[in-house]
Amino acid sequence: MSDDNGPSRAMPALVALAVGGFAIGTGEFAIMGILPNVAGNLDVSIPTAGHLISAYALGVVVGAPLLIAVSTRLSRKATLVALMAAFALGNTLSALSPGYDWLLVTRFLSGLPHGAYFGVGAVVAGGLVEPARRTRAMAMMFAGLTVSNIVGVPLSTFMGQHLGWRPVFGTVAAIGALAAVSVLVAVPTAAEGAAPLRLGAELRALLRPLVWLALVTATLGGASLFTVYSYIAPMLTRVSGYTPASVTLLLVLFGVGMTTGNVVGARLVDRALMPALYAFLALEAVVSALLLLTLHNRIACAATLFVFAATTFALAPALQSRIIAEAGDAPNLASGAIQAALNVANALGAWLGGVVIAAGLGYTAPAAVASALAVCGLAVAAYSGRLERSGRLTDRTDPHLPPRSRTEAAAAG
Template identity: 45%
Template structure:
């Protein structure tokens, strides 16, 4: 395994941590800046929106540049943003820091996916991408609980100083371990990168990403309410149950990457179908504690098991201009996150109860399943019509 993949995973760990850890620190941040928790929540929403902007804008702006220096620059941006949040004297400055840090998020994962794939043979590319995304899953399993604990005992700013330190470690690692690969997109113009979006399969892949991720987060965003109000767990057990969900993310990412190296589309079909089954069963048995524990584990596993395949699929159908499409797919994950949270919230607001986000998530996942089936059918027809076409699955 190329050591450069470890450096990319450390960067992914820091970025995942800065995105998610603030959820557990919102009361402290709100009290420090004397703002409502709703206003503090914009530090999460503002981050997510900025990820989408950065995924497209920064990726497009750096298309013609060598990828290793771009990754270094993105990590510098990440360090500056988190340091600014850590020293912020006002809510507005903290928000600015969050926006700056978020701008690097989508571009780092998009470009990093291409770099990770370039470091290994073609038949191991999905696995290489999965190794990078292992950092993101580790951020959920270990980083968020310990980052929250650090913030609660030493002040929320200490967590962001720690995140900045992780950014420095990743920066050094990339400088030392990631090779300056002569990338295949050399000579590719922005127009050619945009041209990747003329492929229907690229758009179908983006749709599966939004809907598949949206289905999982539709159920997960309000999971604390489900666990305490429906399942009957004590609130103090919720963080440990969420760690179990994170274990599922970790395992799903690892298994999904290896399966996708053999067949991308069949892997996606399997994981999305399994996620749908898990969500339906969870909806029926949310009142049972044992069933809920199992549902959390498998929801994380099957939900995140799609990630390496989704990222590999869009890069494959983008052909020789995969960078912007790869970044767009990272933005699509965040759009799915927002879609799931919004749709699940509608169910609760409509008085349908705290299991309604699970059923809404299942419905979104069903649509994702229909889209990947359609994409597979169209890909098969295209490969029959044009035998030289390289299909994804």
């Protein structure tokens, strides 16, 4: 690999991609810190306001495969710029929404570019560096999303509590516009892997069984996170006894945990992908269950939330690497599909958390649901690993299989 793919040469482009991740992360997660404020201002219940989270997630699910498919005639750089511009527009419309119903629609529109941006951006980030560093390069792009939970989301929570929720979405729109300009300036058009997409190959890659098992794993593991995170503000104030002002600081701690998990997870995945994936899902199940107890103690609650955030976000590079590896040389649609899966998880988690709260089981109940979902995710991941080791789902005649799978298929045959 030439020096052109060295980390220092790739850094400006990776930072630009991370700015986009920061904008999207702030736009996605800010609503969770200001959910009580939005509910009160729009005169709806907190579980009803939680539908705004689900609407955004549904937009990601629809937009990820759709926008990647319709962008096949564009370079990946042009696609990324257009997606960030659309994201900025969607958040501008959210800031201008006259009521709950309009906000529900604009949150859906804001979510449309999310999955496609991360899906295409992950492929571009991986193509900027040598193969041994690709997971870490992708993790750097996702670091923008995790850092948003250290800076963007807490500041948005503070802004929402003091200025209202509309300036929050207006600020997210401005950051999205900045990200579009950053990608336009810093990402090289001729970067490795920047050729137009081939839709037929992308669809074939997406239909592989191991790709779908990875998507199911992502959905279950992600739903575990969002079942808790969607209602973190009322959980902390109504169960743990924190003041609304303290929630901002705890969201910073949560964001630090996300960033830590993202960095550590990427390094472990580069060493041993599937063992790392199993370990992260098992820890997610255990820590979620532990949260049932620690929510009643402020210090223990803070410590558990940090570990929970680190564990759940360590899954992100593992799942992204897994699905790109299984998609072979047509990874774009599959990479975007995992973002769709994670936002199915977002919608599912927000819905399940609202269901158990509305059923009168209390604000600790989402933690129990989160633990059960993580156990289910671990079971699916273990089944996927078993099928892969058996060689039954590989075909050495398929030119689009990743090199590792072709080798295993040849050995099995």
